[in-house]
Amino acid sequence: MWTYSRNLQYPINIKCRNPKLAKVIISQYGGPDGELGASLRYLSQKFGMPEKKSMATLNDIGTEELAHLEMVGTLVHQLTDGATAAELEAAGMGDYYTDHRLGSLPTICSWFSI
Numbered sequence: 001m002w003t004y005s006r007n008l009q010y011p012i013n014i015k016c017r018n019p020k021l022a023k024v025i026i027s028q029y030g031g032p033d034g035e036l037g038a039s040l041r042y043l044s045q046k047f048g049m050p051e052k053k054s055m056a057t058l059n060d061i062g063t064e065e066l067a068h069l070e071m072v073g074t075l076v077h078q079l080t081d082g083a084t085a086a087e088l089e090a091a092g093m094g095d096y097y098t099d100h101r102l103g104s105l106p107t108i109c110s111w112f113s114i
Helices: 019-030 035-048 052-080 085-090
Strands: none
Touching: 019 035, 019 052, 019 085, 035 052
16 A cells, blocks of 8 residues: 655754754644644545545645654654753643653644743
8 A cells, every 4th residue: 555665755854952953843743734634634635535646635635744744843852852851841731742752643732832
């Protein structure tokens, strides 16, 4: 069905930790206009298409959005890599991380400031 390449479409190599910036970017991960929602909308809309070509196009677009999701997740991970729980809390990121503070949750921040 899909072929997965273990390389990001655009390499991401962030050297400086910045949890405040990650808080802004994480809404692009799972927010209402984020990549997760976009991919699911395209992949769901394809079933209502009257022609196979339209279905294939929406499938391709939805798959591309999943690639974007991987890039946004990589950005957030690199911006918070090595941050302590206190640093994440201070940046307003406490609600966006799993209990062990290593994985981001696909959610939206309701308010942010840098």
